Amino acid sequence: MSYYAYELSALKRAGRYRERTIYDASLIDLASNDYLGLAEQPSLAERAYERLREQPSHGAKASMLVNGYHEVHQAFERALCEANGFEAGVVVGSGFNANVAMIEALVRKGDLLILDEQYHASGMMAARLVEGEVRTFAHNSVEDLAVQIAQGKGKRIIIAVEGIYSMEGDLLNEAIIHLANEHDALLIIDEAHSSGVIGTNLMGILDFYGLPVRPNHIKMGTLGKAYGSFGAYILASAHIIDFLINRAKPIIYATAPSLFDTLLADESLQYIQANVTALKADIAHKRQLITGLFGIESAGLIVPITIGDNHRVLDIRDQLLNAGIVVGAIRQPTVPEAIIRLIARINVDDHVFERISALNILR
Ligand SMILES: Cc1ncc(COP(=O)(O)O)c(C=O)c1O
Numbered sequence: 001m002s003y004y005a006y007e008l009s010a011l012k013r014a015g016r017y018r019e020r021t022i023y024d025a026s027l028i029d030l031a032s033n034d035y036l037g038l039a040e041q042p043s044l045a046e047r048a049y050e051r052l053r054e055q056p057s058h059g060a061k062a063s064m065l066v067n068g069y070h071e072v073h074q075a076f077e078r079a080l081c082e083a084n085g086f087e088a089g090v091v092v093g094s095g096f097n098a099n100v101a102m103i104e105a106l107v108r109k110g111d112l113l114i115l116d117e118q119y120h121a122s123g124m125m126a127a128r129l130v131e132g133e134v135r136t137f138a139h140n141s142v143e144d145l146a147v148q149i150a151q152g153k154g155k156r157i158i159i160a161v162e163g164i165y166s167m168e169g170d171l172l173n174e175a176i177i178h179l180a181n182e183h184d185a186l187l188i189i190d191e192a193h194s195s196g197v198i199g200t201n202l203m204g205i206l207d208f209y210g211l212p213v214r215p216n217h218i219k220m221g222t223l224g225k226a227y228g229s230f231g232a233y234i235l236a237s238a239h240i241i242d243f244l245i246n247r248a249k250p251i252i253y254a255t256a257p258s259l260f261d262t263l264l265a266d267e268s269l270q271y272i273q274a275n276v277t278a279l280k281a282d283i284a285h286k287r288q289l290i291t292g293l294f295g296i297e298s299a300g301l302i303v304p305i306t307i308g309d310n311h312r313v314l315d316i317r318d319q320l321l322n323a324g325i326v327v328g329a330i331r332q333p334t335v336p337e338a339i340i341r342l343i344a345r346i347n348v349d350d351h352v353f354e355r356i357s358a359l360n361i362l363r
Pocket residue numbers: 094095096097099120122162166190192193222223224231232
């Protein structure tokens with residue numbers, strides 16, 4: 001047996017084998033990160049397409065550093081800066097690429113990078129590429145972060161955290177932001193799951209805590225989740241964005257983000273801004289419903305239900321599938337203990353969640 005076939009059969013035995021599945025469109029989606037249901041609103045895509053037709057070309061055609069930077073990208077970056085209170089921004093092909101771009105480029109020799117142990121796999125992978133010192137700290141623990149800062153030798157400190165953690169769905173501990181500020185550490189916040197879901201203006205974690213943006217803050221947001229499109233962006237001080245444009249390989253050596261996806265995300269941003277009060281009410285309602293039905297107080301719309309056993313988590317996923325509902329069955333190495341990851345998408349009827357609770361299988 002070849003090495004790869006051997007490893008695949010070991011994954012199958014451990015219940016960790018993964019497959020891509022095309023789900024029937026009639027099934028109810030509680031697995032995706034389309035928190036606000038924007039990926040299913042045709043009017044947004046129609047408007048984006050109308051705007052695309054006004055462009056001289058519909059493809060980005062080249063790197064942003066050659067001639068792939070279009071006014072579509074620039075207008076969206078400006079709108080994001082305005083909405084989030086940052087000085088400058090750059091669009092990036094995906095959140096995965098944005099994490100690689102920021103971490104690989106910003107952490108220089110002699111620097112100290114400290115990541116939350118639950119930081120996204122893209123950041124963890126990028127951390128292996130850097131020449132500086134790399135440490136992790138216990139999930140969301142400001143005490144352990146302080147220990148790592150004290151023990152680290154690197155002069156300049158870069159801390160990487162998430163606004164809402166992708167699997168457990170918990171909120172970044174506010175004290176971590178303050179500790180980073182006290183040390184004047186660069187603070188990278190991956191807002192993949194918090195942007196569009198929390199905050200007075202639904203702009204994410206700083207908006208949620210009511211904290212001003214400081215020159216040491218770097219925000220990364222993805223467009224494939226609450227924004228219902230594809231791609232990502234990085235917002236920061238002007239000199240940091242300038243540095244990334246000059247040094248970050250996923251920005252320099254990649255075709256610029258798709259014009260249609262950027263326009264679609266721009267439409268979503270405008271939609272969120274125009275409907276912020278109603279969206280916030282819908283989000284609050286869903287969170288209350290989830291607490292009532294499952295006893296889980298989620299910071300956003302991620303509902304993680306710990307099952308533990310890999311085979312059982314797959315069995316529960318299949319039972320829900322038979323009931324017409326798609327959920328995530330997340331196993332190692334993504335999480336230490338297998339979970340059913342259910343997303344309380346605001347456009348899904350309450351009775352779907354009530355039906356799941358009545359099935360009594362999530363134990
Ligand atoms: C926390 C976090 N960061 C980054 C990413 C990667 O973003 P993208 O899907 O846009 O590559 C994801 C998931 O996809 C994520 O959950």
